[in-house]
Structures are given as C-alpha cells and as structure tokens.
Amino acid sequence: MTVVELAPASLFDRLEPLLARVNKPIQYIGGEVNSVVKDWERTEVRWALMYPDAYEVGQPNQGIAILYEILNERDWICAERTFSIWPDLEALMREEGIGQFTLDAHRPVRAFDVLGVSFSTELGYTNLLNAIDLAGMPLHAADRTAADPIVLAGGHAAFNPEPIADFIDGAILGDGEVASLQVSELIRSWKREGRPGGRDELLVRLATSGVAYVPRFYDVGYLPDGRIAEVVPNRPGVPSRVHKHTLMDLDDWPYPKAPLVPVAETVHERYSVEVFRGCTRGCRFCQAGMITRPVRERGITTIGTMVEGGLRATGLEEVGLLSLSSADHSEIAEITTQLADRYEGTNVSLSLPSTRVDAFNIDLANELSRNGRRSGLTFAPEGGSERMRRVINKMVTEDDLIRTVAAAFASGWRQVKLYFMCGLPTETDEDVLAIADLAARVIETGREVSGTRDIRCTVSIGGFVPKPHTPFQWAAQASAETIDDRLGKLRDRIRADRRHGRAIGMRYHDGKPGIVEGLLSRGDRRVGRVIEAVWRAGGIFDGWSEHFSYERWAACAAEALAGTGVDVDWYTTRERDGDEVLPWDHLDAGLDRDWLWEDWQDSVGEVEVDDCRWTPCYDCGVCPTMGTETQIGPTGQSLLPIVAVRQG
Numbered sequence: 001m002t003v004v005e006l007a008p009a010s011l012f013d014r015l016e017p018l019l020a021r022v023n024k025p026i027q028y029i030g031g032e033v034n035s036v037v038k039d040w041e042r043t044e045v046r047w048a049l050m051y052p053d054a055y056e057v058g059q060p061n062q063g064i065a066i067l068y069e070i071l072n073e074r075d076w077i078c079a080e081r082t083f084s085i086w087p088d089l090e091a092l093m094r095e096e097g098i099g100q101f102t103l104d105a106h107r108p109v110r111a112f113d114v115l116g117v118s119f120s121t122e123l124g125y126t127n128l129l130n131a132i133d134l135a136g137m138p139l140h141a142a143d144r145t146a147a148d149p150i151v152l153a154g155g156h157a158a159f160n161p162e163p164i165a166d167f168i169d170g171a172i173l174g175d176g177e178v179a180s181l182q183v184s185e186l187i188r189s190w191k192r193e194g195r196p197g198g199r200d201e202l203l204v205r206l207a208t209s210g211v212a213y214v215p216r217f218y219d220v221g222y223l224p225d226g227r228i229a230e231v232v233p234n235r236p237g238v239p240s241r242v243h244k245h246t247l248m249d250l251d252d253w254p255y256p257k258a259p260l261v262p263v264a265e266t267v268h269e270r271y272s273v274e275v276f277r278g279c280t281r282g283c284r285f286c287q288a289g290m291i292t293r294p295v296r297e298r299g300i301t302t303i304g305t306m307v308e309g310g311l312r313a314t315g316l317e318e319v320g321l322l323s324l325s326s327a328d329h330s331e332i333a334e335i336t337t338q339l340a341d342r343y344e345g346t347n348v349s350l351s352l353p354s355t356r357v358d359a360f361n362i363d364l365a366n367e368l369s370r371n372g373r374r375s376g377l378t379f380a381p382e383g384g385s386e387r388m389r390r391v392i393n394k395m396v397t398e399d400d401l402i403r404t405v406a407a408a409f410a411s412g413w414r415q416v417k418l419y420f421m422c423g424l425p426t427e428t429d430e431d432v433l434a435i436a437d438l439a440a441r442v443i444e445t446g447r448e449v450s451g452t453r454d455i456r457c458t459v460s461i462g463g464f465v466p467k468p469h470t471p472f473q474w475a476a477q478a479s480a481e482t483i484d485d486r487l488g489k490l491r492d493r494i495r496a497d498r499r500h501g502r503a504i505g506m507r508y509h510d511g512k513p514g515i516v517e518g519l520l521s522r523g524d525r526r527v528g529r530v531i532e533a534v535w536r537a538g539g540i541f542d543g544w545s546e547h548f549s550y551e552r553w554a555a556c557a558a559e560a561l562a563g564t565g566v567d568v569d570w571y572t573t574r575e576r577d578g579d580e581v582l583p584w585d586h587l588d589a590g591l592d593r594d595w596l597w598e599d600w601q602d603s604v605g606e607v608e609v610d611d612c613r614w615t616p617c618y619d620c621g622v623c624p625t626m627g628t629e630t631q632i633g634p635t636g637q638s639l640l641p642i643v644a645v646r647q648g
C-alpha cells in the first residue's frame, strides 16, 4: 500500500528575510550546479544528509557527495543536504520558530524519513544534538515517534557510536554506497506494508538484517569498578556482533560523477577521485587505515573516465587524487604521468595528498606540478626518533628522510612540511626533541643541495589520540600537561638553534582539545550525559577553536559523571588490560582482536610489521572475515582517452 505523502511547505519564504541579518547568507541558499530538487510526492524514501559542521567544511565532504548522487539516481529516493547552522542564524530561527532545513528545497529536516549524519570526527557530536533539537525532534532516540526521522550515524566515528547511543537510532559501519540503498529498500517495504509495528519494527528490521547497528537493542552491564561487564542483545534475532560494510569493486561505483559546485567559499574546491580505499601499511595510530581494510584499488581506466567526466560536469580546475596514501596505488606513476600529459598547458592542476617519505613521491610531485608552482612538499615521519617510528610502525629511517628531502631540494622545491605526533605510547622528551634535530638536518641538507639559504622547514605537530579498532586502543593517552610540556621544550630547542632555528617553523595546538577527543573516541554510553550537558551549556562547533571550551567540557564531565566511579582521566589516560571489554568490541571492523593485541605488544617491543600488499599476509583477520583479499594492480590498462586537452 503506497500512501502519497504531501510535500512539506518550503521554509525559504520565512528564512529569506533573516538572511540579510547574518554572516555569509549565501551558504544557506542552495541551488548549486548539480544540486537536485525532486518532486516530494513522487518519491517514497527521503534522506536528509548531514555533515555536522558549517557549509564551508561540510560541502566538500566526499562521503556526503557520493551518497547524494547514489540516492538521487533512484527515482524513488530523494536526498537533500543539511549542514550546521551558525549561531547568528540559529538564534533568529529559534525566535521565528523555524526548524533545521535542507539546502536543496529548504524543507524541514523533521519531514524526512532519515537524517543521515556523517562523522569524520567526534567533535561534531554537539552539532548533532543541536541539529536534532533545532529540527524540533526529541533529543533522545527513545522519545521519538512516527513523526520523526530515524537518525543514522556513519563515517569513521560511527565505529564507536556508544557516546551518542542515546541520540541516534542506528549506525552504519563502513562503506555507505550499498548500505544506504539497503536502508532505503527496508524503509520502502515497511512503508508500502503500511508501517507495521511503527518505528520500533523498522528499527528491528534494520538491526536483524545486519544493515545497521541499533544501540537500543543492546544492554550494557558494568562491573563495580566501572569497566564494562558485557554488551548483550535484548531482542531476538539481533546479531551479537555487527559487521562493517565493505564495497568490494570500486569500479562498479564510480562516484561522485557530478558533485555539487559550491556557491559559497569552502575549505577546498576541487574534483576528488578516490584512487583506492583501505591501507595496509600498518601505522598503529591510524584508525582510518585499520578500519578501511582491505586495500581495494580503483582501476586506472575508471579513474581517467571519472576525472574527465567530473571536470566536464563541474567546470572545476583542480583534481585531487584521494586516498589514505595515494602514492601507494600500484599504477600511480602511470596515472599521474598520463593525467599530466593530458592536461599539460591547461588550467587544470593536479594534486595528490601523499606524505610518503621516499624519492618516488618526489617523482610524482614533479609530474603533478608541471602545470603549477613548486612551493612546498609534505612528508609525514609522524615520530621524531627512529625508536618512536618503530613503535608506531612508520618504517622510515632518518637517512630515508634526508635522502628524500635532498631529492626534493634538487628538483627545485624550497619548502618542506613535516608532520609529527606528540604523546605517542612509550614516548619520552627525547623522542620529541629529536624533531628539532631532524628539522635542522633537513635545513642543512636543503642549503647544501640547493646552494641557497632560502630553505624552509615547517614542523606540524598534533597531539596523539588513541582510537578504537587500532592496536593503540588499549594505550594510555598522554595528559594535556605532558603534551604541552614536551612541545614547550621542543619550541625552546628550536629557538635556541641559531644556525637553523629561524628557518624552522613550528605549528602545534595545546593538548586540551585532544583530551576531549579522547573522551569521545573511547567513551561508552555514560559519556552521552557529558555530551548532552555540554550542549545544554551552549557547546557547539567544538572543532572550531573560537567555540571550543575545555573548561566547559571539564565542568560538565565532572558533574555528569559524578557518582559513576569513572571520570575523564579514566577514559583517557588509563591503560586498558587485554581482557577488558571495550565499548566497541561488539562492532566488527574486520580486524582480529588477538592480532590487534599482538600488534600492541609488538609496538611496545619496537617490532615492526611490513605492508601485506608486498609481503606475506600477517593475519590481521580482515580478508577471511570479508571473504576477499587485497585488490591491487597492475592492470596494464591506461587512462582513456589518452589525448591531450589544449586550451586554445
């Protein structure tokens, strides 16, 4: 039985008078090239896709762009976008009683079937709460009715959605392309059957089919000391472990083909093609690398077709070849050379966000910069000392790095940026101070090779946050004081170096935001109270330093966790034992828990493990779980067509 649902009225007429009174009103207008507005009545399932940050950050998000196209390609599905609204407009909307709206047709988010929210960072959680509330929906999933959308979380942070378990209806683990269509099919059937059993039955279908993790169908028990005793399903048919979705053939899913062209300024404006998904380098700190295994390459021909079509459909002039380590694609040399040949002499610029520390990376960068400037190159040794790099399995020696930067300076590059982390497991002051020595050697090498003193090296240092589903999930996070102290010593060491210090730039943040990220990353359901308290105290846009308040998080956590026996330190700076039940143990990223534990022990023992793309499998568990294997070339194919595009 299909019931025609009448379209909700557009909110635009009520919004428009408010826009003249706010900053950057254009971000709320919609109407971008390639945006889609569908006839509401002709569709059966409707998604509001949200990235929980402002338009300038959310609009370029690749995950949202992919889902927007895939869903809208089906004539029975309507997908629109919604982003976080800045406080100036939000205040006016609340005064006027206007709810969270979509950009495409300015429809109220509350009228949709699904509010799908993609999280790449946990610092977006307060923005989720704000959007739910602004939409006029009950904050807690348990209080929602048939009139409310189901709220589904996706993205990397959804691999431990426990801290937001009270606010979401479900989480989709892993790749969203097929999963979002499966969710849509389930909703369509349920609606066509006349919505039997109401909202609860729909959630049961999502959970029992394995498409989504539905937190309310799992009970969490705690031990007297605060640790989790067990997590058990409370409904028949609900799986005790929920597995991630893995898209096995990227060539079958060449999205986005025609992404939206932003009307307002965004963090970047380029057409991005993901050249492969997954990473098996085995960097122990890297959650993205662990949870996206196995490696699945997109074929060179598909990449060529996507670039050509994407530029035509958008009019953009910058192409980004994305992935976790793009230079590791087995045919990346052919891809870059052929793209550079094709677009030589045009306005099209190519970029490959690779931070690999070897000479091959320089060759690629030289190819890609044929149409542009040779300004700066970025490398990511991540750890300052060789010992530290063995601990994190970043197999780069100091000599490797120096050889690589020498090749870069010899090719005409004049600036290098080096990424590091501070607060890594087993780290000492000496490991961090080694960053200064490394940077000095880089400057010295640059001066020698280039014959000029006009050489710069910027060291960019982030505080390390242990993440779920990595070998460091058991590790103690360094305190904010430790991070601040070590970075202060490093700054002094660089300043004291008269020969090189002025050529070395240092970028870093204080350690406090990392503690909040740590609380949210490895938190359990009890942390939901903290998030709610922070939001109620005015916390939003926590990824923005001008909005983030550590003091607010600390005060709210102290109050919300009082009497539970656990606190912020317990969640962050405490090392876990191997037998502790972790809040995400019932969520399966494909990795074998025993292997993760062994890798953690190897880390402490400074034992490295090779990339299984080029060496034998080391049994991380992903391939047998997925019934697959690492998929890499070479295919021997080429980009099509291989003709140069000249601008006349």
Ligand code: SF4
Pocket: 280, 293, 294, 295, 612, 613, 616, 617, 618, 619, 620, 621, 622, 623, 624, 629, 630
């Ligand atoms: S199962 Fe083996 S081959 Fe597959 S990703 Fe893990 S280590 Fe690599």
